[in-house]
Amino acid sequence: MSLPPLPAEAILVGATAADWREAVRLAGAALVRSGAAREGYSDEMIRMIDEHGPYVVIAPGLALAHARPGPDVLADGLAIVTLGTPVAFGHPHNDPVRVVLGLAIKNADEHLAAVAGLANVFNDGTAIQQLADAASIEEIQAIMRDDS
Amino acid sequence: MKIVAICGAGIGSSGILKVNAERVLKRLDLDAVVVAADIASLPVVIGDAQVILTSAEFVDAIGKTFADVIVIENYFDTAELTTKLQKALA
Numbered sequence: 001m002s003l004p005p006l007p008a009e010a011i012l013v014g015a016t017a018a019d020w021r022e023a024v025r026l027a028g029a030a031l032v033r034s035g036a037a038r039e040g041y042s043d044e045m046i047r048m049i050d051e052h053g054p055y056v057v058i059a060p061g062l063a064l065a066h067a068r069p070g071p072d073v074l075a076d077g078l079a080i081v082t083l084g085t086p087v088a089f090g091h092p093h094n095d096p097v098r099v100v101l102g103l104a105i106k107n108a109d110e111h112l113a114a115v116a117g118l119a120n121v122f123n124d125g126t127a128i129q130q131l132a133d134a135a136s137i138e139e140i141q142a143i144m145r146d147d148s
Numbered sequence: 149m150k151i152v153a154i155c156g157a158g159i160g161s162s163g164i165l166k167v168n169a170e171r172v173l174k175r176l177d178l179d180a181v182v183v184a185a186d187i188a189s190l191p192v193v194i195g196d197a198q199v200i201l202t203s204a205e206f207v208d209a210i211g212k213t214f215a216d217v218i219v220i221e222n223y224f225d226t227a228e229l230t231t232k233l234q235k236a237l238a
Contacts, residue, residue, distance in 0.1 A: 052156035052187070053205035058164065058223035066160035068186075092204060093221045105159050112184075115163035122224040123168070 003117035003146050004076040004103070010034035011137045014084040020054070020097070021046055024065045026081045027102030036077020036104040044072060045102065049089070057091035062128045064118075066103040069111075076114060077104045080140055082132055098132035117146045149180040149237075152193055154202040154210065158186030164223045165201045172229045178237065199236050201229075 010030045017023035028042025044067035049056055057063045079102035086096030101118075105111040121127050121144055134140045151173075153165035162184035169182045182201075185193045187209050194200075200210060200217045210217055216236040222228055 048156045052209075053203075055156065055203035055205040056161060058161050058203075059225070060222060062224075064160055064164070066157055068157045068159065103160050108159050111159045112163050112167065115160065116167045119164055119167045119171075119224065123171075123226060125225070 002113055003121070003144065004036070004078040004105075004114050005034070006078045006080065006141060006144055007034050008137045008141075010036070010077060010079040010102075011140050012081040013134065013137060013140065015081050016084055017087050020049070020063070020087050020089045023063070023081065023083060023087050023097065023100045024049070024102075027065050027079045027100045030079035030081060031077050031102045031104050034077055034079065036073065036075050036079070038072040038074065041067060041072040041104060044068070044070070054089040054091040057089045057094040057097055059122065059128060060094045061086070061096070061098045061132060062094070062122070063089055063097045063100045064103060065100055066105070069105050069108050073104045073106050075104070076106050078102070080131065080144070082134065082140070099128055120146045149178070150195060150197040151180050151182045151199045151201060152190070152197045152215070153182060153184045154187055154190055154200055154206050155184075156186060158184060158189065161203070161223060162186070165220060168223065168226055168229055169201060169233065172226050172233055176230065176234065199233070
């Protein structure tokens with residue numbers, strides 16, 4: 001049960017985004033900085049939401065931006081962007097979003113270990129609030145440590 | 149028994165549903181196979197699935213089915229999953 005790497009370059013604390021597209025782009029740019037994805041991955045994550053709606057807002061205040069494995073994914077990776085001002089994605093129950101996770105998965109067959117790691121962190125109902133309130137990259141990395 | 153978790157990409161969100169559904173089923177001592185898939189592969193994977201777990205956004209695309217379609221609001225809330233799965237499987 002291991003989370004994809006979450007290096008400091010993949011974390012943005014208290015960012016500003018005008019709308020959900022910009023928030024997803026910030027997560028995409030963080031995945032590019034950490035070497036997990038190419039530039040085009042942001043567009044793919046946005047296309048998923050354009051096509052299927054705001055279902056990526058999978059819990060109150062939390063969006064899991066992601067797309068399919070493909071040429072724009074260079075390695076498994078996770079990015080976290082916390083927003084100074086929450087952004088609406090248009091979700092009926094879970095808006096507004098304060099924390100955007102960006103997930104890049106290289107191999108679909110092996111992704112369940114990564115998402116199990118996410119479940120371990122977020123099945124603690126306070127984790128989203130803790131992330132939203134975190135003031136530093138180190139604090140976020142500590143919250144995301146999967147101890148189980 | 150078979151349960152299908154559906155999202156747009158077939159990874160990520162449906163994977164989280166699968167992992168958490170398996171945890172809940174184990175706690176309830178229920179035996180089921182949970183498959184994560186994207187909405188486009190639903191016709192291929194559905195088979196004789198009894199339950200479909202998904203978000204409200206996919207209900208229309210899933211359309212008519214013999215399976216119980218369960219809409220999950222908070223993917224990480226195992227209490228919500230427990231209540232809804234118990235109701236569907238009762």
